[in-house]
Amino acid sequence: MAHxxxxxxxxxxxxxxxxxxxxxxxxxxxxxxxxxxxxxxLFFLISSARHxxxxxxxxGFTVRYLQAPTxxxxxxxxxxxxxxxxxxxxxxxxxxxxxxxxxxxxxxVENDLFLTSRRHFGMWAETQKxxxxxxxxxxxxxxxxxxxENGKPxxxxxxxxADNRLPPPKHYSWPERLVHQQDDLDRAVAERFGYQxxxxxxxxxxxxxxxxxxxVEHHLAGFGPYEDAITSEDWSLHHSLLSPYLNxxxxxxxxxxxxxxxxxxxxxxxIASVEAFVRQVIxxxxxxxxxxWYLGEGYREGNGLNATGALPPVFNDSTKTKMRCVQQVVxxxxxxxWTHHIPRLMVLSNLALITGTNPQAFLDWMREQFIxxxxxxxxxxxxxxxxxxxxxxxxxxxxxxxxxxxxxxxxHCKSCAYDPKLRVGDNxxxxxxxxxxxxxxxxxxxxxxxxxxxxxxxxxxxxDLPELRVRAREVLDGLAAGTI
Ligand code: SF4
Numbered sequence: 001m002a003h004x005x006x007x008x009x010x011x012x013x014x015x016x017x018x019x020x021x022x023x024x025x026x027x028x029x030x031x032x033x034x035x036x037x038x039x040x041x042l043f044f045l046i047s048s049a050r051h052x053x054x055x056x057x058x059x060g061f062t063v064r065y066l067q068a069p070t071x072x073x074x075x076x077x078x079x080x081x082x083x084x085x086x087x088x089x090x091x092x093x094x095x096x097x098x099x100x101x102x103x104x105x106x107x108x109v110e111n112d113l114f115l116t117s118r119r120h121f122g123m124w125a126e127t128q129k130x131x132x133x134x135x136x137x138x139x140x141x142x143x144x145x146x147x148x149e150n151g152k153p154x155x156x157x158x159x160x161x162a163d164n165r166l167p168p169p170k171h172y173s174w175p176e177r178l179v180h181q182q183d184d185l186d187r188a189v190a191e192r193f194g195y196q197x198x199x200x201x202x203x204x205x206x207x208x209x210x211x212x213x214x215x216v217e218h219h220l221a222g223f224g225p226y227e228d229a230i231t232s233e234d235w236s237l238h239h240s241l242l243s244p245y246l247n248x249x250x251x252x253x254x255x256x257x258x259x260x261x262x263x264x265x266x267x268x269x270x271i272a273s274v275e276a277f278v279r280q281v282i283x284x285x286x287x288x289x290x291x292x293w294y295l296g297e298g299y300r301e302g303n304g305l306n307a308t309g310a311l312p313p314v315f316n317d318s319t320k321t322k323m324r325c326v327q328q329v330v331x332x333x334x335x336x337x338w339t340h341h342i343p344r345l346m347v348l349s350n351l352a353l354i355t356g357t358n359p360q361a362f363l364d365w366m367r368e369q370f371i372x373x374x375x376x377x378x379x380x381x382x383x384x385x386x387x388x389x390x391x392x393x394x395x396x397x398x399x400x401x402x403x404x405x406x407x408x409x410x411x412h413c414k415s416c417a418y419d420p421k422l423r424v425g426d427n428x429x430x431x432x433x434x435x436x437x438x439x440x441x442x443x444x445x446x447x448x449x450x451x452x453x454x455x456x457x458x459x460x461x462x463x464d465l466p467e468l469r470v471r472a473r474e475v476l477d478g479l480a481a482g483t484i
């Protein structure tokens with residue numbers, strides 16, 4: 001079984017019998033050493049798997065946790081011990097692993113760690129002219145019977161974004177986060193990967209369930225309004241911090257949704273917060289996984305805007321910029337391999353997009369640096385949503401934004417070396433300069449996109465475009481040198 005299928009009631013383990021089946025987990029040296037993984041990610045995945053092995057053993061399973069040069073070498077070692085028995089696993093989570101292990105002869109059972117099978121999603125996608133997530137999400141609500149009353153959305157609306165998306169609040173007390181206890185196994189794995197334990201991440205199902213309870217009790221009600229805000233006063237705001245456990249199997253989407261909907265039914269959380277959370281789990285998460293499989297392996301290599309720039313050094317060192325927002329978000333990633341979806345999309349991805357950074361270079365970085373960055377998550381998110389490298393298959397327009405948006409949604413501009421209201425000159429916000437430069441570079445590509453017309457009209461009205469484009473070159477050079 002894979003390190004992201006750590007669930008006794010799903011996948012191949014659902015029908016496994018301790019009397020007749022052996023469970024094998026392979027820790028592939030090639031996987032661990034092949035990339036510049038964040039120590040938190042390695043710690044989390046490996047320690048969770050080791051704890052899961054211990055749990056399986058207490059249930060009477062024969063388990064082997066094998067460290068081998070590659071997954072196939074590990075499976076060969078298991079076969080040498082147990083004989084040529086059939087190898088059964090839940091469908092692999094990446095195209096590459098699915099192909100590799102299919103060639104090895106693995107028998108697949110459906111990957112039911114999601115609410116939507118790959119086949120079901122494919123059937124939905126085949127009926128769509130465009131793959132609008134909101135349409136998928138509404139169909140999910142009806143199919144799964146969640147927050148739907150007599151065929152109508154609970155509270156009267158399918159989407160409460162208009163009530164949410166508030167800027168960071170002033171004079172607000174963020175509730176404390178749950179600090180997880182860590183054991184000797186955690187300490188040993190953390191030491192192996194050079195990770196400083198701080199209790200942020202649990203590595204057991206018990207800890208993951210405690211995180212879920214804590215979120216529902218202390219954060220769910222406030223989740224919606226501030227889900228898009230960015231502040232340095234608190235790094236997780238009201239976000240659930242559940243994605244790592246959903247993505248490695250310790251929690252299932254079904255059990256995460258139930259207490260959230262119960263809280264709404266009991267009047268403990270408003271519909272705007274509950275609906276926003278449900279959308280992330282049954283909408284976005286399932287949609288991204290479905291699209292990853294539907295769009296196929298080649299989708300990963302998309303580069304529709306011909307972006308060839310190198311990854312700016314700030315992505316690997318938060319001190320390599322004077323841009324306060326970028327500095328803070330990268331520092332958060334350095335500290336714990338996590339930031340919420342808006343810093344990911346509107347700071348990191350926006351920067352990669354408008355600097356013309358190569359999508360695959362940015363994808364590699366995102367895969368390596370985030371604790372929850374499975375291949376199926378990051379490929380559609382980066383190629384489709386973040387960098388518009390798929391020619392608009394997922395998103396009808398690119399998520400490019402200048403300093404005005406960030407000034408509204410963050411508190412960073414007040415303490416920044418740059419001015420979000422300026423687009424030219426030495427003090428101009430690099431996001432503002434690069435935003436307009438990005439539009440100018442790609443105005444032909446977006447000319448027929450009706451959702452970009454307002455922005456392109458704005459570009460036409462700029463009287464300082466020649467000056468701005470000179471400044472944009474300076475900004476790109478400065479980012480490459482780590483001096484902007
Ligand atoms: Fe970020 Fe620009 Fe604001 Fe500075 S001024 S914090 S670079 S958005």
